[in-house]
Amino acid sequence: MRIPIEQAATLLKSGKVVAVPTETVYGLGAALDCPSAIEQIFILKGRPSNNPLIVHVAEAEVVQGYVSSFPEGFMTLAKAHWPGPMTLVLEVQIEKVPAIVRAGLPTAAFRVPRHATAQRLLQMTGPLVMPSANLSGTPSSTRVEHVEADFGHDFPVLEGSGAFAGLESTILIYVEGRWQIIRQGALPPSAFEKVLGYAPSLRGIESNVAPLCPGQLFRHYAPKAQLKLSKTCRLAEGEIILGYRDRVYPSSNRILSLGRSTDPHEIAENLYATLRSLDTLEADSALVDVDLPLEGLYATILERLYKAAQQKKEIQ
Ligand code: TXA
Ligand code: MG
Numbered sequence: 581m582r583i584p585i586e587q588a589a590t591l592l593k594s595g596k597v598v599a600v601p602t603e604t605v606y607g608l609g610a611a612l613d614c615p616s617a618i619e620q621i622f623i624l625k626g627r628p629s630n631n632p633l634i635v636h637v638a639e640a641e642v643v644q645g646y647v648s649s650f651p652e653g654f655m656t657l658a659k660a661h662w663p664g665p666m667t668l669v670l671e672v673q674i675e676k677v678p679a680i681v682r683a684g685l686p687t688a689a690f691r692v693p694r695h696a697t698a699q700r701l702l703q704m705t706g707p708l709v710m711p712s713a714n715l716s717g718t719p720s721s722t723r724v725e726h727v728e729a730d731f732g733h734d735f736p737v738l739e740g741s742g743a744f745a746g747l748e749s750t751i752l753i754y755v756e757g758r759w760q761i762i763r764q765g766a767l768p769p770s771a772f773e774k775v776l777g778y779a780p781s782l783r784g785i786e787s788n789v790a791p792l793c794p795g796q797l798f799r800h801y802a803p804k805a806q807l808k809l810s811k812t813c814r815l816a817e818g819e820i821i822l823g824y825r826d827r828v829y830p831s832s833n834r835i836l837s838l839g840r841s842t843d844p845h846e847i848a849e850n851l852y853a854t855l856r857s858l859d860t861l862e863a864d865s866a867l868v869d870v871d872l873p874l875e876g877l878y879a880t881i882l883e884r885l886y887k888a889a890q891q892k893k894e895i896q
Contacts, residue, residue: 582724582737583738583739584738584739585700585740588701589701591736592609592611592614592708593611595611595614596610597610597624598737598738599713599727599731599735599736599737600708600710600737601695601740601741601744602636602695602710602744603693603695604744604745604746604765605712605720605745605852606712606713606724606727606737606742607636607713608625608710608712608713609701609708609710610709610710611705611708612635612677612709613706613707615678618633618678618681622680625714628716629680630683630684630794631683632681632794633710633711634667634691634709634711635681635689635690636692636698636702636708636709637692637702637707638692638699638702639662640655640658640692643690645676646670646672646677646688646690647673648671650670651670651754652754653754653776654668654670654754656775656776657759658692660771660775661775662692664692664693664694665694665747665750665765665767666750666765667690667749667750667751667752668751669690669752669753669762670690670754671686672686672687687753689751695740697739713726713727713730713731714727714730717800717802718730718801718802719801719802719855719856719888720801721852722744722853723853726856744849745766745849746766746848746849746850746852747848747884749763749765749767750765750766751765752772752780755783758778758780759772759780760781760783762784764879765880766877768875768876768877768879769782801852801884801887802855802887802888803855803859805858805863806865806889807855807866807867807868807889808865809868809885809886809889810867810868810870811871818833820833820834820835820836820858820861820863821833821866821867822866822868822869823838823869824838824840825837825840826840827869836857836858836866837850838850838851838854841872844877844878845877847878848877848880851884851885868885870882870885
């Protein structure tokens with residue numbers, strides 16, 4: 581159920597959960613000072629309690645009220661990418677951020693969204709925690725219909741145009757004297773290299789180090805269908821193929837287009853909607869053409885596909 585911004589603000593302030601469009605994916609919002617609404621988020625999503633939430637604020641200055649120390653480069657990053665699809669994990673004064681939000685960690689994740697409606701809402705409500713608005717483990721929501729499919733038609737969704745990147749924010753943490761990426765996202769490493777003078781490494785993603793981002797431990801972004809990632813599409817007989825409209829596939833197959841293979845932004849925007857459409861089609865399996873360069877935004881797209889397929893490096 582689409583609701584106007586005044587109603588969304590009133591509901592949030594009275595301890596209710598509301599879905600909110602952002603420039604990455606839809607979020608499931610609750611007021612930071614309302615523990616019962618935050619608990620409700622975990623229940624609605626079926627989210628493990630050891631997976632912490634991102635605190636969304638209207639501007640970088642608000643973060644100062646919660647943080648215990650600012651690592652080197654914080655202001656540089658904030659000035660360059662806030663508002664925008666960047667999340668920073670910072671040490672906090674633990675009495676200021678409820679333990680349920682932090683999953684008991686001494687840190688909390690912060691983001692200033694750029695989406696105009698989300699911005700206006702945050703100015704009306706104050707800080708909101710917002711995980712992606714999907715059932716835990718399934719693809720994030722990039723359209724109102726996705727939120728409604730997961731939480732029902734009566735669920736309140738703040739109306740607003742969906743200018744979506746289609747991929748979640750990039751999450752960084754400062755460890756061992758450097759910013760490191762703990763979740764790849766809508767901003768590629770090069771976006772940070774320009775402002776920090778070095779490219780943040782991908783921590784616990786490509787290495788065997790335990791991830792600092794609890795969410796990386798869980799099954800993610802997955803439709804019900806088993807995805808088979810392939811660079812050749814040779815195994816494709818009779819199967820649905822997730823492919824690109826500038827490529828040619830066997831005519832016997834049903835093709836779901838992710839966009840043009842040369843345009844990673846278009847692929848990102850379509851990715852979760854296409855994965856979700858496999859569920860609508862009640863497909864048992866699908867082949868995904870992953871013959872894409874492993875760079876920039878493509879790297880995030882491929883990471884999401886590996887996770888959705890629960891597959892590591894066995895690409896054919
Ligand atoms: O683009 C986004 O980031 C979207 C929109 C709605 O803002 N939100 C989002 O939230 O993707 P969620 O809950 O689906 O993913 C947040 C990730 C999880 O993997 C969680 O483990 C990690 O952030 N996270 C949150 N707090 C953390 C912390 N203190 N330390 C490390 N990782 C943290
Ligand atoms: Mg999520």
